[in-house]
Amino acid sequence: MENKKAIKGGEFLIRETTPEEIFIPEEWNEEQKMIAQTCHDFIDTEVFPRLDEIDSQKDPELMPRLLDKAGELGLLGTSVPEALGGFGMNFNTTMLVSEVTGKGHSFAVALSAHTGIGTLPILYYGNEEQKKKYVTKLATGEWKAAYCLTEPDAGSDANSGKTKATLTEDGKHYLINGQKMWITNGGFADVFIVFAKIDDDKNLTAFIVEKAFGGITMNEEEKKMGIKGSSTRQIFFNDCKVPVENMLSERGNGFKIAVNILNVGRIKLGAAAIGGAKAAATAAVKYANERKQFGKSISEFGAIKHKLAEMAVKIYASEGAHYRAGQNIDDAYDAFVADGMDPAQARLKSLEEFAIECAILKVHGSEVLDYVVDEAVQVGGGMGFSADGPFDRAYRDARINRIFEGTNEINRMLTIDMLLKRAMKGHLDILGPAQAVAKELVAIPSFGDDGDDTFFAKEKKVLQNLKKAGLMVAGGAVQKLMEKLGDEQEILMNLADMLAEGYVAESVILRVEKLVKMRGEEACKMEIDLARVFLHHAVDVAVKAGREAIYAFAEGDEQRLMLMGLKRFTKIEPMNLKAARRRIADYMAEKNAYPF
């Protein structure tokens, strides 16, 4: 326990984690499994039969009605403490709810916007009266919430918004004027979290705005590529009169709120994407088993097996990484609360501590989902492309996840930016290990293996080396480019990819190592294959991204030295990946589902 609490955000790069220190999804308890089953049952019986109706948006009351039903089951109050009418579940359990409901297409988006970016700003930053007045109603679904940050000219650059708030002469109200865009749940929300600038402030301030305050108008529903059933509106505030007591936190604190709330949402978005990916993979396996060509089920063809297995490899690895980080967040929260911190504050602090992991997983989860739905369409062939087939909606709906909650580009840059800032501030000692790697580069390499034949010893050596490769390239880039690194976004993307795949690879190796300790090697053959195949993928990414980065910032002898180092740090024993994928795919075909 002591050790667990000491884990810091971003530290995975320089610290060897043991399997005992991580939580794995195979450890869900009976209660958590029941919660997950309720989510499955709800989506299967209430949402799936109405997907077309939801997407048509013909009945504007349908989505709020479904949210009401989710509210009756308690699904809107999982993160809310019991004192405010919720259930005060720990972070990992709430993420499990996000994952399972994540297969719910447009409904999933409405649900997560309401419970996440809609409710959490008040829960985490509101005063007692604000929480009592709003959070209690949001936790049951009596009121629905939306989050208004983005503007036509302020998207990724969110702090550049032009919406204004001015104090009325009697000092009792703010008048909000401006325009917001792409507002999820906008069409039916009762409460809006609105970010605006007071007078000529440099920074945003957040307000809790009730629709009933007046002065709010909106455009028609946006026409979108996917999640067509999710309400997305442009909203205009014209002298919208907000009582001063509805300011959230302090003047000028809005950008911080916006950033921190998005951070919470990110890892959950990743988890929801994994839930969607599992559903799409299952649909793909079922189709592949049913569809016959050349006298065989297409699931018997190697090319299709490759696709099915790759889906499983990526989903399984990413899933484990999410709950590993989620447990770290829960442990940090417990430690903060034990130290006497206010629980709402502790939630925020624990998430902030693991903001690097959250950004990594938003990107990873959403890209695994896109990979899976794309290959699912391919497995479907013509039926994959048919708007009446099982994959069309999944393919279109997946795409938004790489765009909202901070685009994947912004999140990749954030990953590296946060890591370097922590190093600079002395929170995270990556300088020492980076220098050690640089020294190792010029030393004589130790050949041969060190005789360690414990389970996964070789794989762990590969992981260690992957970290070294990351440190070498990152260290080299920082040293060479210094403050100019920020302008070399391509290199930042390379570094972010090395970091992310390394983190997920370590997570899956640790997950399976722990599982083997729980169940024995014989019972975990499939999972061992999954982990090994993913590790090879992570090494391939490191080779490619590392090489591109080195080509870009180093020259001559330095370049040669680093390329040699990269080669040394990305060494991995050959394995028959094809055979492993076939074993995985055959098992999926036998189970007729994503089975892990």
Add this chain to the structure above:
Amino acid sequence: MKILVCITHVPDTTSKISFTDNDTQFDKTGVQYIIGPYDDYAIARAMELKEGMGAEVTVLNVGLAETEPTIRKALALGADDAIRVNAEPEDALFVAQQIAAVAKENAYDMILMGRESIDFNGGQVHAMVGEMLNLPSVSPVMKLDIEGNTAKMTKEIEGGKEYVAVDMPFVAGCQEPIAEWRIPNMRGIMTARSKPLNVIEPVGDGAGTTVQKFALPPAKGAVKIVDSVDELVDLLKNEAKVL
């Protein structure tokens, strides 16, 4: 009012069924278990009665410790407490004896259960329990209302419906649409853990039947798609020889 709901712990309807030990044992590996779907409706109706007129609902399962997650799901659905009779539910007679023994100790106003389990589909337990307790037993019940001391039930019979009224106490085997199917809510799930689940030992001499062998239904043959009605009639006459 006191209601006893008897539930089964059965393989999920999508499970792949296989056998071991020369086809004498069901292979449980990797199988997901659920509350019997008909039992689910019995619980749902008990909860509706509880909400409508007040009742204390006890769930009972005859099974080994592995069935406790299933029992706790029934508690999450709103039952007040649970009894697990610690024995493998080997046959209908044995299970009925256990339920009757529990019912004799407690004055239940009604004993509800599914019309049949979905593993062995015997459909005998409710009748046996009624017999052992000398109570009326009705099945399959699609509608159940309580008026005073009388239970009014709609029963499905061959080609129609039968409306019956019995005095409480009674035994009923339930099926949809007796109640609206329910999903356990968060509050139910979080309180299930703290509800009493009493484990008692079985009575009697054990099962009266032994399984000699299980056999899977024969695999489905290939499908033939025919182009015309004439061809179909011809095949039915000359190949299938059913016309």
